[in-house]
Amino acid sequence: MKVLIIGAGETGHYIASELSEDDFKVSVIDENPEQLKVIRRNLNVAGFLGNGTSLSLLESAGIESTDLIIASTNHDETNLICCLLANHYKVKHKIAVTKTESFMKKKLVSNYLRSGISQVINSTMVTVQEILDTASLASAIEVSAFGEKSVLLVGCRIRESSPWKGVYLKDIRQTQTENQFLIASIVRDGQSSIPSGQDQIRQGDYVYILIPRHLAHALNDILKVRISTNRRAVIAGGNLIAEKVALGLAKSHFEVILICRNESNVNRLQKRVGNKSQITIRHGDYNSVKEQLKSEVSISSLFIAVSGDDRQNLAAGMVARYLGATKVIAIINRQDMLQCAELVDIDVTISPRLSTARQIKKIVRGREQSLNYTTISETNMEVMEMVTNENSRIINTPLKEVKLPENTLVGAIIKEEEQVIIPTGDTIINAGDKVIMVTMPESVPKLRTIIEGK
Numbered sequence: 001m002k003v004l005i006i007g008a009g010e011t012g013h014y015i016a017s018e019l020s021e022d023d024f025k026v027s028v029i030d031e032n033p034e035q036l037k038v039i040r041r042n043l044n045v046a047g048f049l050g051n052g053t054s055l056s057l058l059e060s061a062g063i064e065s066t067d068l069i070i071a072s073t074n075h076d077e078t079n080l081i082c083c084l085l086a087n088h089y090k091v092k093h094k095i096a097v098t099k100t101e102s103f104m105k106k107k108l109v110s111n112y113l114r115s116g117i118s119q120v121i122n123s124t125m126v127t128v129q130e131i132l133d134t135a136s137l138a139s140a141i142e143v144s145a146f147g148e149k150s151v152l153l154v155g156c157r158i159r160e161s162s163p164w165k166g167v168y169l170k171d172i173r174q175t176q177t178e179n180q181f182l183i184a185s186i187v188r189d190g191q192s193s194i195p196s197g198q199d200q201i202r203q204g205d206y207v208y209i210l211i212p213r214h215l216a217h218a219l220n221d222i223l224k225v226r227i228s229t230n231r232r233a234v235i236a237g238g239n240l241i242a243e244k245v246a247l248g249l250a251k252s253h254f255e256v257i258l259i260c261r262n263e264s265n266v267n268r269l270q271k272r273v274g275n276k277s278q279i280t281i282r283h284g285d286y287n288s289v290k291e292q293l294k295s296e297v298s299i300s301s302l303f304i305a306v307s308g309d310d311r312q313n314l315a316a317g318m319v320a321r322y323l324g325a326t327k328v329i330a331i332i333n334r335q336d337m338l339q340c341a342e343l344v345d346i347d348v349t350i351s352p353r354l355s356t357a358r359q360i361k362k363i364v365r366g367r368e369q370s371l372n373y374t375t376i377s378e379t380n381m382e383v384m385e386m387v388t389n390e391n392s393r394i395i396n397t398p399l400k401e402v403k404l405p406e407n408t409l410v411g412a413i414i415k416e417e418e419q420v421i422i423p424t425g426d427t428i429i430n431a432g433d434k435v436i437m438v439t440m441p442e443s444v445p446k447l448r449t450i451i452e453g454k
Helices: 011-021 035-043 055-060 076-088 107-115 123-135 168-177 218-222 241-249 263-273 289-293 310-323 334-345 351-368 439-452
Strands: 002-006 023-028 048-051 068-071 093-098 121-122 141-146 150-155 181-190 189-193 206-212 231-234 255-258 281-285 301-303 326-332 348-350 372-375 382-387 409-414 434-440
Touching: 002 011, 011 023, 011 035, 011 351, 023 035, 035 439, 048 076, 055 076, 076 093, 076 289, 107 206, 121 123, 121 351, 123 141, 123 241, 123 301, 123 326, 123 348, 123 351, 141 372, 141 382, 150 168, 150 310, 150 409, 181 382, 181 409, 189 231, 206 409, 241 255, 241 263, 241 281, 255 263, 255 326, 263 281, 289 310, 301 310, 310 326, 310 334, 334 348, 351 372, 382 439
Parallel strands: 002 023, 002 068, 023 048, 068 093, 093 121, 231 255, 231 301, 255 281, 301 326, 326 348
Antiparallel strands: 141 150, 150 206, 181 189, 181 206, 372 382, 382 434, 409 434
16 A cells, blocks of 8 residues: 655654554655654655645655555644645545644534545544543553443553562463453563463563453452542643543543643633533642642542643643652653653653554554554554454364464454453354454454455
8 A cells, every 4th residue: 555644743753654664655745854854764765855735746756646645744724735635636545634623523524524535633632532541440551442342452551569560471360260351462671472371470561451341440459559539630731632631521520620820721711611510720830739739639530731841741740649649641742751751650641643643553454454453552563353254264163273373362252242252262253253353463464364254
């Protein structure tokens, strides 16, 4: 597949990196010569300097033979125009990235979809949803859903206090057989592996767990995660993300306090969400111990720092952790700041650009092969949902007798009426079952032959 990416910023760079590694033929257009220089130096992609709305430049970049265009500049209008221009060249798939509130309106998005744009992704809403998903489960760093959301893939970090630190997987399975879950992958030093019973979990590992949605909160008990007895959340920041997260938490019956440094943001939010009884808006310095104490951060189940400044979010998160907030989430855009966040024990860091990039890759890969799809963070391991049929080589045979590609695992099976089964070696899959597979990109073609008979 030939892909043209407009915009070589963090989102565009990440997408170009992921797709070029997957043997897509990738070209990138950007007006910034420095960004283009970096992407040319680091990746096997073709780079073109200039504005993505220029027809001559689009033609030089090969738009006439392009299968997919992804417009991810910092300007919503540019992204939409690029995708509309791609209609002229009969590009099959067109994805536009937006971030402003005007492009959240369903009617407006529907108009663009009717005009031929395949997908409009709003980075603000992607970020808000990721925050709400991780906030919903105390033990989670990230959450992905499969099988009409009946199965969750939950990413957790193993900390010094974790009961799994130093434990072998076979012992976890023996002591907790009443809990239906599967440790699908362990990420250590940037390398992901599918573990066996003889593998030992270490402090600092990222562990990915497949679990039925209705049992997900059992992870809090299993991992001995401290859970606040109240439903209080404090949000630092007065931007659109802060507003949408506050509204989302209020719908989930949280009492929310929004702390804004800028008085104009206080006035704006008062007009927009001030009528919600569960939301209180305060004017103050959210990095101040005094202000956080006034906002009762010390007894809150959630502290979420979402300002546009990474350093301010990091500082606010440090104060909240010091005061004893149960779970601390911070937006961190800069890669070099992520390690700092880890060192000061921020529970969850979210990058809007990287979240958007992952969502784009999910759409691209999902078009190719599966009902739902995600990647294991920091690695290229993939988790995907597939459906068996009468031609599948995996059906009517115990799993322990099925020969799967190396580094491949059947993580969960979803039968009729969304019944979820976490399989063992004796489990038998039937035609029509949905299966959640954990695998490597190079194994996908063979896996499709085995499961989908293609």
